[in-house]
Amino acid sequence: xxxxxxxxxxxxxxxxxxxxxxxxxxxxxxxxxxxxxxxxxxxxxxxxxxxxxxxxxxxxxxxxxxxxxxxxxxxxxxxxxxxxxxxxxxxxxxxxxxxxxxxxxxxxxxxxxxxxxxxxxxxxxxxxxxxxxxxxxxxxxxxxxxxxxxxxxxxxxxxxxxxx
Amino acid sequence: xxxxxxxxxxxxxxxxxxxxxxxxxxxxxxxxxxxxxxxxxxxxxxxxxxxxxxxxxxxxxxxxxxxxxxxxxxxxxxxxxxxxxxxxxxxxxxxxxxxxxxxxxxxxxxxxxxxxxxxxxxxxxxxxxxxxxxxxxxxxxxxxxxxxxxxxxxxxxxxxxxxx
DNA sequence: AAATATTTTCAATAATTATTGAAAGTTCTG
DNA sequence: CAGAACTTTCAATAATTATTGAAAATATTT
Numbered sequence: 001x002x003x004x005x006x007x008x009x010x011x012x013x014x015x016x017x018x019x020x021x022x023x024x025x026x027x028x029x030x031x032x033x034x035x036x037x038x039x040x041x042x043x044x045x046x047x048x049x050x051x052x053x054x055x056x057x058x059x060x061x062x063x064x065x066x067x068x069x070x071x072x073x074x075x076x077x078x079x080x081x082x083x084x085x086x087x088x089x090x091x092x093x094x095x096x097x098x099x100x101x102x103x104x105x106x107x108x109x110x111x112x113x114x115x116x117x118x119x120x121x122x123x124x125x126x127x128x129x130x131x132x133x134x135x136x137x138x139x140x141x142x143x144x145x146x147x148x149x150x151x152x153x154x155x156x157x158x159x160x161x162x163x164x
Numbered sequence: 165x166x167x168x169x170x171x172x173x174x175x176x177x178x179x180x181x182x183x184x185x186x187x188x189x190x191x192x193x194x195x196x197x198x199x200x201x202x203x204x205x206x207x208x209x210x211x212x213x214x215x216x217x218x219x220x221x222x223x224x225x226x227x228x229x230x231x232x233x234x235x236x237x238x239x240x241x242x243x244x245x246x247x248x249x250x251x252x253x254x255x256x257x258x259x260x261x262x263x264x265x266x267x268x269x270x271x272x273x274x275x276x277x278x279x280x281x282x283x284x285x286x287x288x289x290x291x292x293x294x295x296x297x298x299x300x301x302x303x304x305x306x307x308x309x310x311x312x313x314x315x316x317x318x319x320x321x322x323x324x325x326x327x328x
Numbered sequence: 329a330a331a332t333a334t335t336t337t338c339a340a341t342a343a344t345t346a347t348t349g350a351a352a353g354t355t356c357t358g
Numbered sequence: 359c360a361g362a363a364c365t366t367t368c369a370a371t372a373a374t375t376a377t378t379g380a381a382a383a384t385a386t387t388t
Binding site for chain 1: 275326
Binding site for chain 3: 052
């Protein structure tokens with residue numbers, strides 16, 4: 001299979017993955033396109049490759065930059081902007097985990113924490129549920145924070161140890 | 165704050181959480197309702213509590229059963245079905261992780277694996293990306309499998325150790 | 329087996345989310 | 359600073375996803 005064809009399939013698969021996890025399909029497609037590209041691409045090239053409008057391309061490129069997954073790249077002599085994605089898969093995973101935690105986990109955890117403090121404990125089972133959830137998320141958050149702070153090797157080594 | 169009010173907020177928060185992670189909001193709301201209920205509920209009670217139609221209630225209850233998060237409960241003397249959700253948060257997390265992996269991760273990983281085998285390696289950077297992804301997902305899958313198989317205490321203890 | 333209770337299905341509709349494209353805004357160049 | 363190149367915004371529209379409600383199917387009782 002030709003590399004170009006494989007890239008297309010990869011872009012489609014990555015787009016579906018994002019889509020099924022609540023992320024705009026175009027956003028993840030652009031991300032996949034840039035990850036699999038050997039050079040930085042302009043908005044035009046992205047529009048062309050994915051057959052999308054300028055507005056759509058622009059919005060989703062901005063979102064990717066906002067997520068810290070894509071960076072602008074200035075090319076000497078060129079007037080327009082070029083974009084490139086990081087290719088270190090551990091760094092990418094770290095970044096996505098971090099952003100999702102910030103955007104789509106923390107707000108809910110804050111609600112649970114507040115309810116735990118404020119609810120009148122009429123139903124002991126419900127009180128227990130809130131307590132257990134807090135304990136669980138505290139542990140999970142610690143793991144994720146370690147993952148965030150750590151360099152790849154540290155976390156990797158620990159993981160291997162955990163699995164042995 | 166009254167327990168009933170806290171439960172309502174919890175249901176809303178859990179619904180939003182599901183929604184932002186690509187899960188039907190009604191499905192997660194029903195799950196939250198059942199988790200926070202001290203007794204098994206009938207379809208009517210769920211419809212009433214969440215102000216949803218019978219069809220919607222039925223479909224999402226089935227989905228929750230399919231995900232292994234909710235079970236039917238027969239109540240002596242009652243003709244209709246009652247439903248209850250497991251309340252062990254570690255078990256719930258394990259179940260959700262397992263289902264999501266099966267439904268929304270594995271299909272993509274299969275594509276990546278196939279591409280890695282079949283692509284012609286014209287672009288070394290792209291070949292590396294596929295390889296790195298496979299390595300990453302293999303590690304992640306191992307961790308998740310351990311999490312699946314393990315009892316709570318085993319994983320918990322290891323996690324504490326990992327963090328210390 | 330007819331009447332009744334309950335569950336399931338699914339076409340129609342509603343609600344949400346994504347996309348377009350053109351106008352407005354910005355930055356650069358001669 | 360005028361014009362050209364490029365980027366951003368956003369109202370209109372399209373596409374997708376969720377929900378309803380009533381009919382069909384199934385199960386239970388008399």
